[in-house]
Every structure is written in structure tokens, then in C-alpha cells.
Amino acid sequence: MSNPVLTITNLTKRFGGVTAVSDINLEVMPRETLAIIGPNGAGKTTFYNMVSGRMHPTEGKIMLDGRDITGLPPHKISRLGVSRSFQINNIFPEMTVQENVEVVLSAYHGHSRKLFNIASRNTSIQQEAVEFLKRLGIDSLKAQRAEVISYGDKRLLEIAMVLATQPKLVLLDEPTAGMTPDETRRTTRLIKKLADSGDYTFMITEHDMDVVFNLADRILVMHRGEKLFAGTPEEVKNHPEVRVAYLGEEDDEAVEEANP
Amino acid sequence: MKTKVLMAILAVVIAGLIAVPWIASYFYVFIFTEILILGLFAASFNLIFGYTGMLSFGHAAFFGIGAYATALVLIHLEWPFLVCLLVSMGASALLALMIGFLSVRLNEVYFAMLTLAFGMMVFAIAYQWRSVTNGSDGLAGFTLGSFGLGLDLTLANPSVYYHVVLGIVAIAAIVLYLICRSSFGMILKAIRQNPERVSFAGLNVRTYRLVAFVIAGTFAGLAGGLIAPFLRVASPELLHWSMSAEPILMAILGGTGFFLGPFIGSAAFVLLETWITTYTESWMLVLGIILALMVIFFRKGLLGTAIDWWMEVKK
Ligand SMILES: Nc1ncnc2c1ncn2[C@@H]1O[C@H](COP(=O)(O)OP(=O)(O)O)[C@@H](O)[C@H]1O
Ligand SMILES: [Mg+2]
Numbered sequence: 001m002s003n004p005v006l007t008i009t010n011l012t013k014r015f016g017g018v019t020a021v022s023d024i025n026l027e028v029m030p031r032e033t034l035a036i037i038g039p040n041g042a043g044k045t046t047f048y049n050m051v052s053g054r055m056h057p058t059e060g061k062i063m064l065d066g067r068d069i070t071g072l073p074p075h076k077i078s079r080l081g082v083s084r085s086f087q088i089n090n091i092f093p094e095m096t097v098q099e100n101v102e103v104v105l106s107a108y109h110g111h112s113r114k115l116f117n118i119a120s121r122n123t124s125i126q127q128e129a130v131e132f133l134k135r136l137g138i139d140s141l142k143a144q145r146a147e148v149i150s151y152g153d154k155r156l157l158e159i160a161m162v163l164a165t166q167p168k169l170v171l172l173d174e175p176t177a178g179m180t181p182d183e184t185r186r187t188t189r190l191i192k193k194l195a196d197s198g199d200y201t202f203m204i205t206e207h208d209m210d211v212v213f214n215l216a217d218r219i220l221v222m223h224r225g226e227k228l229f230a231g232t233p234e235e236v237k238n239h240p241e242v243r244v245a246y247l248g249e250e251d252d253e254a255v256e257e258a259n260p
Numbered sequence: 261m262k263t264k265v266l267m268a269i270l271a272v273v274i275a276g277l278i279a280v281p282w283i284a285s286y287f288y289v290f291i292f293t294e295i296l297i298l299g300l301f302a303a304s305f306n307l308i309f310g311y312t313g314m315l316s317f318g319h320a321a322f323f324g325i326g327a328y329a330t331a332l333v334l335i336h337l338e339w340p341f342l343v344c345l346l347v348s349m350g351a352s353a354l355l356a357l358m359i360g361f362l363s364v365r366l367n368e369v370y371f372a373m374l375t376l377a378f379g380m381m382v383f384a385i386a387y388q389w390r391s392v393t394n395g396s397d398g399l400a401g402f403t404l405g406s407f408g409l410g411l412d413l414t415l416a417n418p419s420v421y422y423h424v425v426l427g428i429v430a431i432a433a434i435v436l437y438l439i440c441r442s443s444f445g446m447i448l449k450a451i452r453q454n455p456e457r458v459s460f461a462g463l464n465v466r467t468y469r470l471v472a473f474v475i476a477g478t479f480a481g482l483a484g485g486l487i488a489p490f491l492r493v494a495s496p497e498l499l500h501w502s503m504s505a506e507p508i509l510m511a512i513l514g515g516t517g518f519f520l521g522p523f524i525g526s527a528a529f530v531l532l533e534t535w536i537t538t539y540t541e542s543w544m545l546v547l548g549i550i551l552a553l554m555v556i557f558f559r560k561g562l563l564g565t566a567i568d569w570w571m572e573v574k575k
Binding site for chain 1: 438439441442443444445446447449450453454456457458459460461462463464465468
């Protein structure tokens with residue numbers, strides 16, 4: 001058995017009186033796809049924010065490949081191999097789709113410190129950028145300005161940027177949020193293919209249960225900041241408490257929709 | 261085709277600039293010297309403003325210290341002008357490193373306010389440190405003996421100084437342009453659009469902002485080193501916060517999204533000021549109206565608007 005990529009112990013984040021993430025323990029193994037589910041406000045994004053260095057944990061420890069990364073700034077954590085996408089699109093709107101990936105690649109390869117090369121003639125980076133766009137099936141958009149492509153394509157572009165740093169651990173925050181059913185299917189297929197390639201370790205937060213059951217090797221169920229349950233998709237499906245928490249939540253939403 | 265036309269236009273402009281002393285009066289030789297120096301000042305500012313997205317209200321500190329450095333070296337050491345300019349760049353780089361180190365960690369309005377505050381402090385020091393800076397009168401009475409590299413240099417003939425300025429500004433502009441086109445320059449543009457994404461790509465955004473700030477300050481110092489012999493004085497006005505507003509206005513007037521925008525802005529600014537003040541006292545009113553119109557209707561500045569218009573016509 002190999003060592004975990006990520007080891008989380010007693011991770012807690014409090015905002016004033018609100019405990020957004022409460023005493024989470026978790027190990028993520030190499031090349032697995034771990035989904036985090038839980039209703040809105042469960043603490044999924046806050047959990048990512050701590051792992052990726054955007055927020056300092058109130059308590060607890062985060063180990064990446066046996067190295068303590070708790071409280072390091074985002075750029076250092078990124079250098080150490082954690083790469084993430086955001087729930088809200090986070091790209092370079094005025095650059096072309098290809099340039100968006102080139103920026104990340106030149107950061108990764110250390111070209112970003114070069115003051116006197118000509119960025120637009122860096123063919124090796126350009127070819128590599130196109131490779132990443134191909135992997136996400138959006139290479140035909142490479143010359144478009146990133147702000148004009150469709151919402152779903154922007155989300156795929158962000159995934160391409162996330163993968164371009166050759167991460168040990170990829171955190172995707174609701175990759176299909178706001179997508180049309182068609183785009184969701186396409187994105188799920190793509191992520192499945194990437195996960196099956198065995199090159200990546202994924203953590204994915206998701207609302208869409210179909211997507212989760214389709215992709216995850218293991219599922220962490222969060223509720224009000226706490227770990228409710230962790231197990232295989234089968235176990236999660238059959239877990240009574242999870243069914244109540246999850247179906248209960250969905251029933252509430254259904255009721256709210258019926259009586260606005 | 262497009263690049264060919266642009267290259268042709270650029271070649272004509274450069275040839276025209278070289279020929280200014282032969283086709284224009286001394287008056288316009290002075291005007292064009294000022295345009296070039298202030299254009300370099302504005303272009304250095306635009307590296308941090310238009311490219312990196314940092315609105316500094318203290319850029320005159322580097323321009324002014326460059327002017328003082330050259331004046332001091334000329335007065336006390338009488339070194340060749342080229343060496344004076346290097347001293348100016350070194351002094352402003354050092355000052356930019358200190359001010360930048362404390363400022364770039366802040367964002368937006370806080371960054372703007374802090375650079376303004378540091379700019380005011382530098383002004384106050386120059387104003388009050390009479391033994392070195394000669395207070396409000398500034399440093400005057402220096403002469404140029406040689407350029408360096410075995411060349412003579414005199415201020416007696418404004419055409420000679422104009423050509424020196426043209427050559428140095430051209431070289432500085434090329435260096436700045438190359439920086440803008442480099443991978444580093446691409447990262448600066450990325451930082452303006454989305455600093456968070458850049459840091460999540462593994463780069464320390466603060467370091468990149470600081471390096472950009474120091475480069476901008478260094479070239480502002482070079483522009484300052486050029487202005488001192490031109491004005492024949494290095495005075496506290498060069499460090500005043502209103503001087504920090506000039507590159508902002510010029511960059512916006514010419515177009516912050518284009519490398520040459522600030523130079524066009526400098527030309528428009530200086531020429532309009534010259535022409536309008538011969539007719540009316542209210543140059544500031546006219547300038548205000550023009551700027552308001554630019555910001556409301558022509559966000560891309562004179563150059564950006566002209567390029568858009570040209571693209572339309574070509575279609
Ligand atoms: N920056 C913040 N300041 C204060 N409270 C926050 C902040 N970020 C998140 N929270 C709170 O933490 C809880 C968890 O939020 P979040 O992590 O976004 O949940 P999820 O991603 O699962 O929807 C919510 O109650 C939210 O209001
Ligand atoms: Mg969330």
C-alpha cells in the first residue's frame with residue numbers, strides 16, 4: 001500500500017461564531033478520485049481554501065506527501081503540487097484561450113522570470129498549451145478571447161489550466177456547476193477519462209449525484225462542516241443517515257420550489 | 261500586410277523625429293525634447309499601470325530623484341552624462357525597491373494612497389534638506405561637458421541635446437517594449453486580469469509586482485536624468501504629487517493598452533498645452549474636458565481609438 005498524497009488531521013475553520021469546517025480527518029490516496037458532497041454551506045469550498053492555501057486553518061494539520069503545508073501561501077502550495085479550480089470561473093478574460101494555458105505553463109517551467117525572451121515565439125510552450133486544450137476538447141477555441149467563449153468552455157479551460165502545473169493533487173470545486181445537461185455529460189466524461197488515465201489524483205466537490213456516483217472511487221459526505229460519512233459510492237447510497245441528510249435536503253429544496 | 265503598414269508608419273515617425281531640428285524651429289525642438297522625456301516617464305508608468313494594473317500616485321518620486329541625482333553628480337563630480345544617467349537609474353531603482361517593498365503588498369486604493377504618501381515624503385525631504393537639495397530653488401548652474409564614450413556634449417545647441425534624448429529614449433523604449441513582450445511581461449498582464457489565478461499557478465504575485473515597480477521606477481529615473489539638463493534645474497516641482505498625475509493622464513490620453521500609447525499621450529498633452537495656452541489661460545479646463553471625454557467615450561485612448569477606427573475602415 002502506498003503512502004497517502006494528502007493527510008488531513010483535525011482540520012477546523014471558524015468564521016467568528018460559524019464553524020465552517022469542523023475537525024475533519026481524511027487521507028487521499030494516489031490516483032484515486034475522491035468526491036466531497038454536502039448541501040450548500042457544508043464547508044466544501046472552505047475545505048479547499050485551506051488545502052490550497054487561500055485560507056489559514058483555525059486548527060489542524062495538512063500534510064502533502066509527508067510534508068506539512070499548513071498555512072503556506074497559495075503559490076508555495078501550488079509549487080508543491082496542489083492545483084485547484086474555483087466554483088466561479090477564474091481565468092484571464094482578455095487573453096486568448098491558448099494564452100491562458102501558456103501563462104500557467106510559463107509559471108510552471110520558470111519562463112515567467114525571463115525578461116527578454118519573446119513570449120509569442122515560445123513554440124514549445126505553445127505546443128504544450130495546445131496539448132492541454134486538446135485533452136479538454138477545446139483546442140478549436142485556442143485563438144478566441146477567453147471572455148467570449150461559452151460558460152461551459154470557460155470551466156473546461158480552467159481545468160486545462162489546473163492540469164498544466166502537473167499537479168500531484170487536483171481540487172475541482174463544482175466543475176459542472178451552472179452547466180447545461182449536455183455540458184455536464186461532456187465534462188463528466190472528460191474528467192472520467194483523465195481520472196482513468198491514472199495520471200491524476202482528484203478531489204471533486206459536486207452537487208449533481210449522477211456525476212458523483214459516476215466519477216468517485218470514494219465519497220466524503222459533509223454536513224454543517226462535519227464529516228458525516230466516508231465510503232465507497234455503494235456504501236454512501238445505502239447509508240441511512242446520509243440518505244436522510246441528503247434526501248432530506250433535497251426534499252426541502254423541492255418543497256421550497258413548490259412554495260416560493 | 262497589417263504589420264507592414266504599421267512598420268512603415270513607425271519608420272516615417274522615427275525619420276520625422278530624427279529630422280525635427282532640420283525642419284522645425286528651436287521652439288519645437290524644445291517641445292519635442294519634452295515630449296520624448298515625458299513620454300518615457302509615462303511609458304515607464306504604464307508598465308505598472310496598463311500592464312500590471314497598479315495605479316501608483318507616487319511615480320514622480322522616481323522621476324524627481326533621477327533629476328536630482330544627475331544634477332548632483334554634474335555639480336559635484338562633473339562626470340560624463342552617460343554615467344550621470346546610470347547613477348540616476350541606480351538611485352531611482354533603490355528608492356523604488358524601498359517604496360515598492362512596502363507598497364506592493366497592498367492593493368488598489370490602499371496601494372495608490374501609500375505610493376502617494378511616499379511620494380509626498382520624498383517631496384518634503386527634497387524641499388527641506390537645503391544643504392543637499394537647495395530647497396525650493398532646486399539645483400541649478402550645472403553644465404554638461406561630455407556625454408561619455410569619448411563624445412562631447414553641450415547644452416548650447418538644443419538640437420544636439422534633442423538628438424541625445426531621442427537616442428536614449430529610443431533605446432529605453434525598445435528595452436521596455438521587449439520586457440512587455442517577454443514571458444515576464446505576459447505574467448504582468450495576467451496579474452492585472454486575475455492576480456489570484458497567477459498565485460494559484462505557483463507565482464508569488466507580490467514579487468512580480470515589486471520587480472515591475474522597480475523596473476518602472478528605474479526608467480522613470482532615467483527620464484528624470486534627462487529632464488534636469490533640459491530644464492537646467494532639478495527642483496522640488498519634479499517630485500510634487502501633481503507631477504505624479506501627469507503620466508497617469510498621458511497614459512490614459514494615449515491608451516494604456518498599447519505600448520506606444522503613453523508616448524502619443526505625452527505628445528498630445530504637451531502639444532495641446534502649448535497651443536491652448538497661447539489662446540487661453542484655461543488649459544486645465546480644456547484638459548479636463550478632453551480627459552472626461554476620453555474616459556467616457558474613448559476608453560482605449562487616442563492610439564487605441566485610432567487603431568480600432570483603422571481596423572473598421574480596412575474591413
Ligand atoms: N470568507 C468567509 N467568511 C465568513 N464565512 C464564510 C466565509 N466563507 C465561507 N463562510 C461560511 O462557511 C460556511 C461554509 O461555506 P462553504 O465552504 O462555501 O460551503 P460549500 O462550498 O459547501 O457550499 C457557510 O456557512 C459560509 O457562509
Ligand atoms: Mg462551495
